[in-house]
Amino acid sequence: LTPPSSTYPPMSRLIWHRRDLRLRDNELYHSGAHKIYSLFIFHPSDYSPRTTGISDEKFGHIYGVTHGPHYTRRLLDAVHALRHNLQSLGGNLIVRAGDPLEVIPNVANELRVEEVAWSEIPGHYEYVQSKRLKDIFLHDARYRRAVHTTCSLTLIHPDDLPTDRGTWERLARPKEKRKKRTTKRIPDASMQVETINASEVASNLVNISCERFEGMPSIMGDFRRAARTSASVRELLDEPNPQCIAKELIEIHIGDIPSLKKLSQPLIDSAVPILGCLPKEMIQKLVKSANEIPNNIGIDVEEQFTRHLRNFVRNHASSADRSLCDVSDNDSSTLSVPLALGVLSPRQVYNCVKHQQCKLENGPNAANPNDLNWLISHMEMRDFFLFDSFRTGLSAHRLLPTTPAHKPNVSREWLPLRDNQDAFVRWASGHTNLPLVDAGMEELVTTGYTSNRVRQNLASVLTKDLQLDWRLGAEFFQLTLEDHCVAANTGNWRYFAGVGGDPKNRHFRTVSQAWRYDPDGRYVQKWIERLRDSDEYGIEGVLRPWGFCKDWGAPIVPPETQLTWKDRERLENEGRITAGD
Numbered sequence: 001l002t003p004p005s006s007t008y009p010p011m012s013r014l015i016w017h018r019r020d021l022r023l024r025d026n027e028l029y030h031s032g033a034h035k036i037y038s039l040f041i042f043h044p045s046d047y048s049p050r051t052t053g054i055s056d057e058k059f060g061h062i063y064g065v066t067h068g069p070h071y072t073r074r075l076l077d078a079v080h081a082l083r084h085n086l087q088s089l090g091g092n093l094i095v096r097a098g099d100p101l102e103v104i105p106n107v108a109n110e111l112r113v114e115e116v117a118w119s120e121i122p123g124h125y126e127y128v129q130s131k132r133l134k135d136i137f138l139h140d141a142r143y144r145r146a147v148h149t150t151c152s153l154t155l156i157h158p159d160d161l162p163t164d165r166g167t168w169e170r171l172a173r174p175k176e177k178r179k180k181r182t183t184k185r186i187p188d189a190s191m192q193v194e195t196i197n198a199s200e201v202a203s204n205l206v207n208i209s210c211e212r213f214e215g216m217p218s219i220m221g222d223f224r225r226a227a228r229t230s231a232s233v234r235e236l237l238d239e240p241n242p243q244c245i246a247k248e249l250i251e252i253h254i255g256d257i258p259s260l261k262k263l264s265q266p267l268i269d270s271a272v273p274i275l276g277c278l279p280k281e282m283i284q285k286l287v288k289s290a291n292e293i294p295n296n297i298g299i300d301v302e303e304q305f306t307r308h309l310r311n312f313v314r315n316h317a318s319s320a321d322r323s324l325c326d327v328s329d330n331d332s333s334t335l336s337v338p339l340a341l342g343v344l345s346p347r348q349v350y351n352c353v354k355h356q357q358c359k360l361e362n363g364p365n366a367a368n369p370n371d372l373n374w375l376i377s378h379m380e381m382r383d384f385f386l387f388d389s390f391r392t393g394l395s396a397h398r399l400l401p402t403t404p405a406h407k408p409n410v411s412r413e414w415l416p417l418r419d420n421q422d423a424f425v426r427w428a429s430g431h432t433n434l435p436l437v438d439a440g441m442e443e444l445v446t447t448g449y450t451s452n453r454v455r456q457n458l459a460s461v462l463t464k465d466l467q468l469d470w471r472l473g474a475e476f477f478q479l480t481l482e483d484h485c486v487a488a489n490t491g492n493w494r495y496f497a498g499v500g501g502d503p504k505n506r507h508f509r510t511v512s513q514a515w516r517y518d519p520d521g522r523y524v525q526k527w528i529e530r531l532r533d534s535d536e537y538g539i540e541g542v543l544r545p546w547g548f549c550k551d552w553g554a555p556i557v558p559p560e561t562q563l564t565w566k567d568r569e570r571l572e573n574e575g576r577i578t579a580g581d
Contacts, residue, residue, distance in 0.1 A: 014036075014116045020153070044098070049064070059276035071482055074448075080257060122485070167215075216387060220384045227383065233347055233351075236347055339382070400499060414468065470493050470499065
């Protein structure tokens with residue numbers, strides 16, 4: 001093995017793709033290296049049952065899965081597209097199955113590359129995996145070579161954010177008076193501070209350690225204010241130079257991309273119940289639903305999502321009603337999948353919005369450019385969850401917060417799964433007899449997607465009404481969502497459970513929510529077949545079928561708890577909740 005060069009840029013680089021499955025605006029392809037190889041790894045443990053960190057006296061260790069069937073379906077589309085796009089440049093995507101800590105060093109040696117590069121992603125397991133890989137390349141003489149890491153999932157690059165508590169506080173709350181104190185600066189953000197000493201090889205490491213983000217606000221609004229003040233969005237990067245893509249990879253086996261059926265088999269064959277008590281039939285239905293959706297293999301999903309982004313921003317974003325339960329009529333950007341997989345970058349979203357706003361400001365169109373600001377706001381919110389995941393590390397998965405950001409005198413009681421197995425299964429399988437909840441679960445299991453409005457209602461019932469461990473809900477979403485991102489998923493569940501950095505205590509009343517955000521019952525009737533013929537009773541029969549259908553069972557919680565005070569009062573006085581609106 002040729003020793004790593006002490007000069008930069010390196011002559012050859014191996015890129016390990018994780019959640020950055022694109023060529024456009026991908027920093028890893030802009031190193032100046034003369035020969036770039038690309039690698040993706042299917043780790044068997046990501047598709048097999050694994051412990052969740054949750055335990056129960058009756059069920060013992062609770063098992064979940066890292067990549068559910070719907071996410072895997074989308075992942076396969078993106079991997080196929082990345083291979084196709086590299087082939088169009090004369091290269092190819094090397095594919096392997098195995099442990100990245102074993103596969104990557106061996107492939108790097110086989111290709112005799114000078115440098116290995118990858119993008120950091122959120123999650124404690126992912127952080128530990130990355131740290132161990134850096135240790136191998138920087139300290140193991142058998143594999144020693146330069147390492148480059150970056151962070152391509154966020155709108156703001158982590159190196160551009162404040163590095164000490166005092167700066168965070170001053171930027172987050174500029175009008176607040178505070179005592180002067182000595183602040184301890186974090187070492188240069190481009191260097192890892194844990195145990196790595198990269199001085200002997202030419203390495204460039206982004207710092208995403210918990211220590212790096214010490215002092216970062218735990219409340220979203222404070223973070224966004226500080227981030228806007230301290231950092232600018234970096235410029236978009238062009239597509240890779242085709243001359244830098246390694247050609248004619250005859251020196252190494254390229255490898256095949258596995259099928260969804262193969263990757264889903266360990267979940268079906270699991271000897272342990274998923275999430276403690278989910279019925280085998282439910283898991284089979286989930287896998288069957290994912291396999292029945294036509295795949296996009298052979299379609300350039302990077303280009304497809306890029307065109308979708310442009311079309312949505314130009315024609316729909318300013319009028320989208322994002323609060324609805326059913327957002328299928330261009331009322332949502334539906335960018336969560338390409339952002340979760342890194343098929344699109346948040347900078348591409350940001351620049352597309354800014355470009356359209358500039359056209360509106362300088363053109364005859366009467367549309368208000370500010371009507372597009374919500375898309376950029378969503379990228380900032382997403383950044384908060386990503387950086388908060390880096391900041392909190394493993395502690396983000398604790399049942400209770402270490403230091404609640406709101407009302408610390410309010411105690412949280414979480415009921416054990418052992419005594420509430422039936423309630424959890426009814427919630428997860430869509431048999432709560434609350435129409436909006438059951439419709440949402442049917443859509444989620446069948447398609448891997450449901451709107452943000454519906455997700456919030458599902459989370460509210462589990463955490464506020466059933467008072468079950470919020471982590472069970474987060475693991476269930478990880479199992480079922482096609483757009484799963486560990487940072488956004490965990491962050492949103494903590495947010496709704498009241499254990500995250502949110503000063504508000506949210507409790508959604510699902511019947512009132514359905515009346516306001518699915519006023520014609522279209523969404524509920526779409527996913528609950530037996531409510532499609534409820535025209536005899538009108539919208540009231542869809543909102544609260546237990547009051548009209550004899551064979552409709554009792555809701556999982558008292559139905560009056562699912563009404564706002566105003567709607568409950570109207571029901572008592574007028575016998576309906578829709579009167580007068």
